[in-house]
Amino acid sequence: MKKIIQLVLVAALTVSFSSCSEFLEVNNNPNAPVSENLSLSAKLPAALVSTVNQETGQLNQIGAFWAGYWGTTSEGVNLFVDLKSYNGPAIRHQRDGIPVWENGYTNLLYYQLIKEQAQTEGALVYAGIAKIMQGWHFTRLVDLYNNLPFDDALQGTLHPTPRYEDGKTVYEKSINLISAGIEDLKNAPAGVGPGADDVLFKGNKTLWIKFGNTLKLRALIHQSAAGDPAYITAEIQKIQAEGSGFLGVGENAFVQPGYLNTASKLNPFWENYYRTVQGASTGNHQDLRPTVFALEQYKRRNDPRLATLYVSVGTDYKGVLFGNPNAEAQYNRASTSAFKGPQENGNRPAALFKTATQPSVLMGSFESLFLQAEAAQRGWITGSAKTFYEQGIQESFKYMEVAASEFAAYNAQPAVNFDQATNKIEAIITQKWLALNSLSSIEAWSDYRRLGIPAIPNSLDAPAPTARPLRLMYPESERQTNNAEASKQGSDDMIKDKVWWNR
Numbered sequence: 336m337k338k339i340i341q342l343v344l345v346a347a348l349t350v351s352f353s354s355c356s357e358f359l360e361v362n363n364n365p366n367a368p369v370s371e372n373l374s375l376s377a378k379l380p381a382a383l384v385s386t387v388n389q390e391t392g393q394l395n396q397i398g399a400f401w402a403g404y405w406g407t408t409s410e411g412v413n414l415f416v417d418l419k420s421y422n423g424p425a426i427r428h429q430r431d432g433i434p435v436w437e438n439g440y441t442n443l444l445y446y447q448l449i450k451e452q453a454q455t456e457g458a459l460v461y462a463g464i465a466k467i468m469q470g471w472h473f474t475r476l477v478d479l480y481n482n483l484p485f486d487d488a489l490q491g492t493l494h495p496t497p498r499y500e501d502g503k504t505v506y507e508k509s510i511n512l513i514s515a516g517i518e519d520l521k522n523a524p525a526g527v528g529p530g531a532d533d534v535l536f537k538g539n540k541t542l543w544i545k546f547g548n549t550l551k552l553r554a555l556i557h558q559s560a561a562g563d564p565a566y567i568t569a570e571i572q573k574i575q576a577e578g579s580g581f582l583g584v585g586e587n588a589f590v591q592p593g594y595l596n597t598a599s600k601l602n603p604f605w606e607n608y609y610r611t612v613q614g615a616s617t618g619n620h621q622d623l624r625p626t627v628f629a630l631e632q633y634k635r636r637n638d639p640r641l642a643t644l645y646v647s648v649g650t651d652y653k654g655v656l657f658g659n660p661n662a663e664a665q666y667n668r669a670s671t672s673a674f675k676g677p678q679e680n681g682n683r684p685a686a687l688f689k690t691a692t693q694p695s696v697l698m699g700s701f702e703s704l705f706l707q708a709e710a711a712q713r714g715w716i717t718g719s720a721k722t723f724y725e726q727g728i729q730e731s732f733k734y735m736e737v738a739a740s741e742f743a744a745y746n747a748q749p750a751v752n753f754d755q756a757t758n759k760i761e762a763i764i765t766q767k768w769l770a771l772n773s774l775s776s777i778e779a780w781s782d783y784r785r786l787g788i789p790a791i792p793n794s795l796d797a798p799a800p801t802a803r804p805l806r807l808m809y810p811e812s813e814r815q816t817n818n819a820e821a822s823k824q825g826s827d828d829m830i831k832d833k834v835w836w837n838r
Contacts, residue, residue: 496817513551656795
């Protein structure tokens with residue numbers, strides 16, 4: 336049975352991404368895509384694409400609503416109702432819900448198959464990458480669900496009802512898994528490993544190690560208010576002893592599998608939220624809008640990113656109210672600001688939509704720099720919090736197509752300038768929030784849960800004025816197959832139950 340599961344997953348992995356680029360089409364027999372005739376160079380790019388598709392698709396979408404970025408037009412009042420109303424049972428529904436848990440564990444199993452094959456073949460770089468990416472997915476699942484299977488997971492039929500472990504333990508084991516992946520990369524012989532099939536870093540082991548360290552820093556930052564200070568200090572010391580540091584200026588985790596401006600080969604974010612291959616505006620582009628709150632945050636700071644993110648309505652930018660249950664004319668398509676792309680920007684790249692073949696964002700350098708700014712401000716790492724903060728803004732400007740010359744005037748404003756900020760952590764998280772807009776929105780939601788920054792208005796369609804989503808409910812598929820374990824985890828209430836680091 337375990338072998339059958341593996342074959343089905345490998346087949347799905349191959350078929351799902353066979354259209355990305357010619358280098359993915361390397362299976363010896365496309366009619367029998369079994370593990371034995373799929374090389375690591377075929378499995379790795381497909382797994383990385385699956386990861387970034389989940390991140391920029393379902394997770395970014397959830398975060399964009401709950402972190403205060405997106406709302407819908409009056410014409411789209413009946414769209415995304417479950418997310419606007421915090422309808423946990425509908426979100427977890429097996430047929431019509433959002434399969435975050437299922438997709439997360441499927442991706443984990445992809446990397447498990449890569450890891451097992453790599454260990455058999457002595458391919459340390461592939462094994463190290465697989466471990467780092469498993470650490471990514473396990474911590475992400477904890478951020479969304481809290482307790483979950485770790486040791487008993489990914490074992491086929493060996494553990495048909497895998498035991499849950501508490502979120503804090505899974506976090507610690509995930510950090511250890513990432514550390515083990517970094518060690519594999521450092522112990523790998525020079526010149527051996529992936530090249531073009533590594534659609535993230537093109538086989539650059541140094542960047543992979545920095546990425547792994549950055550993931551560990553993110554996990555430690557999440558627990559800044561709830562974790563064990565001694566544990567955090569010890570883990571920071573391990574990162575410093577390793578010596579490679581974190582992703583810095585110009586070092587982005589962008590996935591580029593070879594998108595093409597043809598059917599089924601476009602960048603998925605572009606195709607879902609901007610234009611079809613025929614150039615038609617998608618339904619999401621027509622009915623998703625920035626919230627009034629989001630626009631106010633950019634306007635308050637005279638932020639030049641505003642003009643590259645959105646289309647103006649006359650001489651101003653007009654948003655919508657999150658969860659607005661009424662189809663009011665002032666929030667209709669014609670009266671509100673759409674997301675800007677090349678067609679609205681004189682055929683020039685815009686902040687989020689640049690070309691149909693743009694790389695997908697797994698983690699931007701700006702996120703890493705703001706993580707380092709917070710860590711430095713908390714006294715965890717050496718370096719200037721102010722420098723990291725300013726570099727984070729500049730890297731966000733660069734990604735969002737804002738001229739570098741705009742930074743000096745922007746940074747001189749009291750509402751932006753780090754030296755003038757009375758609450759340095761609030762300043763860092765606010766600028767991080769402005770930078771993560773629609774790129775890594777799920778991370779912005781995590782920041783809001785742990786710090787309450789910025790002061791995002793609640794949905795007008797929330798079940799109660801103070802009700803906020805704090806996690807996701809375990810899916811129906813898990814309840815049907817592993818209910819005894821899932822039931823041990825508590826009430827499973829997405830409004831009342833917090834993940835472990837949000838205590």
